[in-house]
Amino acid sequence: MPEDVFPFGPHAEIVLRKRYLARDENDALAESPAQMLERVAVAVALAEEAHGQNREEWARRFLGLMGEGLFLPNSPALMNAGRPLGQLSACFVLPVEDSLDSIFEAVKNTALIHKSGGGTGFSFSQLRPAGDVVASTGGVSSGPVSFMRVFDVATEAIKQGGTRRGANMGLLSASHPDIMTFVRAKERPDRLCNFNLSVMIDSAFLEAVAAGGQWALRNPRDNRIVRQVAAGELWDLIVKQAHASGEPGLVFFEPINRANPTPILGVIQATNPCGEQPLLPYESCTLGSLALPRFARGGAVDYPALEEAAALAVRFLDDCIEVNRFPLPQVALATRLTRKVGLGVMGFADLLLDLGVSYDSDRAVELGGEIMARISAAARAASARLGKERGNFPAFPNSRLRQAGHTRMRNATVTTIAPTGSLSLLMGCSSGIEPHFALCYSRRVLDGEELVEINPRFIKRLAELGLDSPANLQALRQGGMASAIAGLPADEARLFATAHEIPPRRHLEIQAAFQAHTDNGVSKTVNLPSSAPVEAVDQVFRQAAAWGLKGVTVFRHGSRGRQVLELAPLPGREPESLPQAGANRCPRCGGQLATDGGCRTCYFCGASGCE
Numbered sequence: 001m002p003e004d005v006f007p008f009g010p011h012a013e014i015v016l017r018k019r020y021l022a023r024d025e026n027d028a029l030a031e032s033p034a035q036m037l038e039r040v041a042v043a044v045a046l047a048e049e050a051h052g053q054n055r056e057e058w059a060r061r062f063l064g065l066m067g068e069g070l071f072l073p074n075s076p077a078l079m080n081a082g083r084p085l086g087q088l089s090a091c092f093v094l095p096v097e098d099s100l101d102s103i104f105e106a107v108k109n110t111a112l113i114h115k116s117g118g119g120t121g122f123s124f125s126q127l128r129p130a131g132d133v134v135a136s137t138g139g140v141s142s143g144p145v146s147f148m149r150v151f152d153v154a155t156e157a158i159k160q161g162g163t164r165r166g167a168n169m170g171l172l173s174a175s176h177p178d179i180m181t182f183v184r185a186k187e188r189p190d191r192l193c194n195f196n197l198s199v200m201i202d203s204a205f206l207e208a209v210a211a212g213g214q215w216a217l218r219n220p221r222d223n224r225i226v227r228q229v230a231a232g233e234l235w236d237l238i239v240k241q242a243h244a245s246g247e248p249g250l251v252f253f254e255p256i257n258r259a260n261p262t263p264i265l266g267v268i269q270a271t272n273p274c275g276e277q278p279l280l281p282y283e284s285c286t287l288g289s290l291a292l293p294r295f296a297r298g299g300a301v302d303y304p305a306l307e308e309a310a311a312l313a314v315r316f317l318d319d320c321i322e323v324n325r326f327p328l329p330q331v332a333l334a335t336r337l338t339r340k341v342g343l344g345v346m347g348f349a350d351l352l353l354d355l356g357v358s359y360d361s362d363r364a365v366e367l368g369g370e371i372m373a374r375i376s377a378a379a380r381a382a383s384a385r386l387g388k389e390r391g392n393f394p395a396f397p398n399s400r401l402r403q404a405g406h407t408r409m410r411n412a413t414v415t416t417i418a419p420t421g422s423l424s425l426l427m428g429c430s431s432g433i434e435p436h437f438a439l440c441y442s443r444r445v446l447d448g449e450e451l452v453e454i455n456p457r458f459i460k461r462l463a464e465l466g467l468d469s470p471a472n473l474q475a476l477r478q479g480g481m482a483s484a485i486a487g488l489p490a491d492e493a494r495l496f497a498t499a500h501e502i503p504p505r506r507h508l509e510i511q512a513a514f515q516a517h518t519d520n521g522v523s524k525t526v527n528l529p530s531s532a533p534v535e536a537v538d539q540v541f542r543q544a545a546a547w548g549l550k551g552v553t554v555f556r557h558g559s560r561g562r563q564v565l566e567l568a569p570l571p572g573r574e575p576e577s578l579p580q581a582g583a584n585r586c587p588r589c590g591g592q593l594a595t596d597g598g599c600r601t602c603y604f605c606g607a608s609g610c611e
Contacts (some may be wrong), residue, residue: 007069009428010035016426020078036078037066042541043082047322051390070295070309071286072423076117077320084547086325087116088286089335090418091272091342095281096147098126098221103147107154114158114166116327118284121169124148125200128221129177138407142530143178145185148192165275166194171251174201177217177226179234183241183248189560196273197317198551199238202253206545236538242554243537249275249553250541256550259519262338263414264269264398274419275551276521277342282334285520286320287342287418289373289470290314299355301371305380310343314382317341318390334440336588339393343379343415344419345371347429349436353361353457358494359435359510360502368433370413376517395474413519432523433514435499437506438480458482458496465492492534500525500557504540512547521550530557 009017016033016223024030027232033041039529045059050269063069072078074090082086092113096106110120128134130143148170155166170192172182181250183199186192207214208231215231217225238248252273256278258267268278277285290313295306296459321339330540349359357363387396424431454476462468467487475484482488482496504526511524526540537554551582 007067012313012426012428013421016041017204020426022083023571033192034540036337037063039082040073040078041066043086044077044316044323047319050322054511058315058319061312063604065309065312065316069291071288071290071313071316072284072427073316073320074418075422075487077288081320081323085116086323087118087327088324089118089284089326090287091121091277091279091285092331093121093270093272093279093281096122096124096126098133103127103150107151110151110166111154111158112327113331114155118327119167119169119273121171121172121270121272121279122151123173123200124182125171125173125176125269126220129219130181131222132219134510143181144172144217145178145181146163148185148195152192152194168195169198169271169273169275170195171198171200171270173215173220174205174234175218176201178220179227180237183237184394186243186245186247189245190234195548196275197248198250198275199248200249200253200269200535201545204229205219205234208258222507224421225473228464234242239538239541240534241558242541243532243534243559245559246531246553246555249551250544251275251432251551252549255548259550261401261519262395262399265337265395271521271551274523275553276418276523277416278521278550279340279485280334280338282330282400283338283340284323284326284331284335285340285342285413286317286417287416288317288346289346289430289432291328291346292345292347293429294347294353296354301351301355301367302372302518306371309372310375310378311382313343314341314379314411317343317385318383318386318410337393337395338412340413340417340520341411343375343414343489344417344420344432345375345514346420346424346427346432348433349430350457353495356495358497360494360497360506363452365506365509365513368510369516372417372517376415376519380409383414384410392479415518416520417514417522417524420522432526433510435497435502435527437527439482439496440476441573442482455496461492462488463494495576502527502586503535504554505543508540508543508549509548511544511552512549515549524553526552526554528556530559532556533608537550 012033016036021033021036024032041059041063045055045062048058049055073088076090077088077569080086094106094109095552106122113120115162124144124147127147128141130141130146132141134141151168155168158405172179176182179199182197186197205215208409213231214228215234216225217227217229219226238250242248256268257263266280268280271278272285277287279285286385290306290309295302300427318339318341321335321341326335352367353358355365355367384406387410390410392409395412396409399412401412411487418555420432430436436455439458445537463471465488467485472485475486478484480496481501482493507524507526512523515522528536540554
């Protein structure tokens with residue numbers, strides 16, 4: 001692939017060098033970014049040869065898909081395909097049963113998965129509560145939160161493949177006796193730094209909250225009621241903690257399991273670290289994302305090109321299952337049984353700007369739904385063709401897809417909306433389906449220097465309108481929002497509205513529009529200003545439940561305390577002195593990334609990603 005058609009964005013080089021490009025035994029770079037894509041394409045196309053296809057032809061097509069900037073797979077595939085490790089999946093769920101053997105077997109398996117580049121999710125709901133008697137020893141249990149700290153310490157000690165820090169999702173049922181302790185588990189910022197936390201709630205709990213009734217907390221060991229609490233009291237605690245720190249999030253049991261394609265294999269109780277990929281025990285999933293701005297043509301979406309790319313991407317992801325070197329035999333078995341893949345999108349906010357559509361508009365909601373409907377239909381059709389060509393996924397005969405009338409299907413799921421943190425930085429586009437966080441911001445780098453970054457689309461538009469005066473640019477640096485620009489028409493200010501200017505309800509409407517056409521979940525953060533009251537979080541949670549979303553996360557500006565990115569004046573700075581994005585910088589807002597909360601979480605805007 002010639003370097004002059006190189007698809008990556010302006011800040012990609014440092015991240016590629018640090019995390020993705022192969023190195024030799026002396027730690028010197030052994031490939032260029034173009035060679036990296038060639039390595040991935042050739043390695044994945046090996047699956048085609050096993051099915052009697054021309055490997056070179058499919059490698060060429062896969063390389064074109066990536067090299068033209070239309071699609072990228074999740075980070076483990078970019079890092080590991082064609083290299084000795086060979087582990088291509090980002091998302092894993094491991095079971096944790098109520099015994100020391102199971103708990104520490106899960107800790108060991110977690111270490112192996114993190115070492116291979118994956119992230120792990122767990123339900124701790126089967127563990128007996130703190131203080132419960134352990135019959136075999138006569139002692140008492142320390143409870144799920146205590147054991148979560150063991151996973152957290154183990155994760156801290158393991159660096160994923162030398163390039164990715166470990167990340168976990170911890171879930172606990174709202175009916176567990178230790179739920180109050182779980183909800184408060186991250187009150188201190190130095191606790192469970194490698195976990196995201198979510199409460200699994202069901203319709204019975206929501207009904208008890210609505211009725212102002214009591215809620216039974218049951219010991220999972222024998223289903224005995226330990227005590228009753230006011231449902232509203234538990235709900236208020238969850239809301240209060242989410243307002244204070246962005247955690248816990250909520251995961252909704254019924255919507256997830258209504259969409260479970262293979263209920264005969266079990267109930268889904270857990271998700272991957274960012275919450276968008278519900279999985280059965282030991283399942284894994286390889287994700288990938290289409291870069292939406294690359295499909296804008298003449299002020300509209302080129303749907304035929306989008307559908308063609310979606311179909312090819314599904315074939316690529318199915319091939320990843322074929323060539324994947326799974327970290328555990330149980331994972332290989334469970335993954336091949338359902339063959340789940342997750343195709344999603346990135347750059348939705350950029351696409352809207354290119355089409356002249358405000359994120360805060362009914363048209364944006366309609367467009368999001370239409371885009372995902374087209375992708376979903378093309379992806380499902382591609383999986384059906386693969387099913388005819390290669391055979392259905394093994395669990396198909398008793399699946400809901402079979403019951404719905406499908407006769408051929410290669411993959412139990414085909415779509416997921418991931419946060420695309422690193423991928424969007426590589427492609428130079430906005431993250432997932434999130435709005436832009438700010439149009440201009442300063443960020444502090446390790447030596448204390450402050451650097452400015454300005455949205456390139458906004459700068460271009462200001463120049464077209466003749467509004468890129470030094471005074472306006474200085475005002476933009478101070479405020480970070482379009483409304484800071486003197487003389488900017490109201491419709492332009494609305495077009496470039498940023499995350500905190502968009503009403504929470506609109507955030508949820510965008511999420512719901514994509515979820516309606518997505519097999520798995522949707523990664524989306526509802527950003528709230530620092531002044532937002534607790535009641536705002538309550539309203540977001542209730543609306544998400546009412547609309548049947550699979551999960552919801554809120555983040556109130558600055559609620560995690562440590563902020564390295566500020567909307568502050570920087571006298572004398574000019575927009576041409578743009579910084580180079582660091583490998584440890586948030587691709588959405590430029591803030592400092594850390595492992596607090598799991599997958600490389602940003603303290604400033606709450607973005608989290610482990611794709």
